[in-house]
Amino acid sequence: MGAQWKAKGKELAANAKGKLFGRLAKDIMIAARNGADPASNARLRLVVEQARKVSMPKDTLERAIKKGAGLTGDTVHYEHVIYEGFAPHRVPVMVECLTDNLNRTAPEMRVLFRKGQLGTSGSVSWDFDHIGIIEAEPAAAGADPELAAIEAGAQDFEPGDEDGTTMFLTDATDLDLVSRALPAQGFTVLSAKLGYKAKNPVDPASLGAADLEEVEAFLAAIDANDDVQNVFAGLGG
Numbered sequence: 001m002g003a004q005w006k007a008k009g010k011e012l013a014a015n016a017k018g019k020l021f022g023r024l025a026k027d028i029m030i031a032a033r034n035g036a037d038p039a040s041n042a043r044l045r046l047v048v049e050q051a052r053k054v055s056m057p058k059d060t061l062e063r064a065i066k067k068g069a070g071l072t073g074d075t076v077h078y079e080h081v082i083y084e085g086f087a088p089h090r091v092p093v094m095v096e097c098l099t100d101n102l103n104r105t106a107p108e109m110r111v112l113f114r115k116g117q118l119g120t121s122g123s124v125s126w127d128f129d130h131i132g133i134i135e136a137e138p139a140a141a142g143a144d145p146e147l148a149a150i151e152a153g154a155q156d157f158e159p160g161d162e163d164g165t166t167m168f169l170t171d172a173t174d175l176d177l178v179s180r181a182l183p184a185q186g187f188t189v190l191s192a193k194l195g196y197k198a199k200n201p202v203d204p205a206s207l208g209a210a211d212l213e214e215v216e217a218f219l220a221a222i223d224a225n226d227d228v229q230n231v232f233a234g235l236g237g
Contacts, residue, residue, distance in 0.1 A: 017054075023229055024051045025064040026098045027193075029076055032068030042176040046192045053190055076100075083109045085119040087218045089211050091202050092124040092234035096195075099227040112222050115214075127234065128196040132175030134168040135160070136187040143186030152181035165190065169197065198234030 024047065031044035038045035044065070051061050066072050079102060083095040093116070099105040110118055134154070138145075145166040149157040154168040166187065170178045172194055179192040204212050215235065223231050 020054060021051075021056050021060060022226070024054070024056060025060065026078055026229065028061065028064040029068030030078055030080070030098065032065045033070075036065050036069035036071065046176065046179060049189070050191045050193075081105065082121075082125070083113070083118065084121065084124045085113050086117040086124070087233060087235075088116055088214045089202075089207055091116075091215050092127055092198060093219070093222075094125060094128055094196050094232040095222055095228055096230040096232070097225075097227045098229050105227045108225060108227070109222075112218075112225065115218050124234070125196075127199050128232065129199060130172050131155070131195060131197050132170035132172055132178065132192065133195040133197075134170065134175070134179055134182065134192045135165055135190045136168060136182055137165045137190060139183070139186050139188045145187075148182060148185035148187055151185050152178045154178050193230070195230060196232040198232070201234045201236040203236050 027047045028044065028051065031041065031047050034043065035041040036044075038048050048061065048065075063072075067074055067076050070076075078098045078100055081097045081099060081102065083097065085093055085095075087093050095109065097105055097109075137160075145157045145159070145168075148154075148166075149168055152168070153174055154170050155174075156169045158167040158169070160166050168178060168182065168187075175192055175194060179189050182189055207215065215233075219231055219233055222228060
């Protein structure tokens with residue numbers, strides 16, 4: 001599953017335009033707190049580039065920037081919260097949320113984790129590395145991901161699915177630097193974000209088909225929650 005769990009099948013993933021735009025708008029608003037100009041705000045620039053690549057409407061993007069920067073008069077307060085625990089069969093999970101109402105999100109997470117186990121802060125995070133995750137695709141035939149990772153300063157890379165994408169993994173502090181360097185190495189950056197990678201992922205082959213399906217259903221249910229931004233599972237690819 002790589003550094004970030006993704007639902008199998010495009011109809012199950014958070015690729016539905018409305019949900020994807022909603023998540024990106026939250027990311028943009030959070031990033032814009034540190035300034036509305038992407039040129040001087042690296043975090044905002046990365047999210048804006050990602051939003052443009054998935055064709056977020058310009059007015060939606062600009063409205064999110066202005067709202068996050070406090071230029072519209074609206075008060076926006078999203079709290080970043082991470083829930084830790086286990087999916088069925090002891091697969092460690094970290095769930096990253098952005099919420100404007102903890103009194104709504106917390107009980108919803110408790111319900112969703114009933115088929116697994118909700119832990120306390122630090123209960124599974126010790127088994128994850130905090131890293132930069134860059135999804136990129138070759139801009140031309142023959143682009144070498146291993147050479148690109150070395151030249152751009154990434155720590156590692158993982159081949160993507162059948163779509164030809166590559167996941168470049170970086171130190172958390174090097175995310176923007178590597179994102180800027182990859183185009184010169186023949187790769188187009190599709191997304192760049194901070195995330196978590198399991199140190200000791202569970203081998204899916206050790207679970208069996210029925211158990212793996214149960215884990216997938218659990219992760220899909222959590223990912224579908226409106227307050228959830230990212231789901232990181234300790235499940236091997």
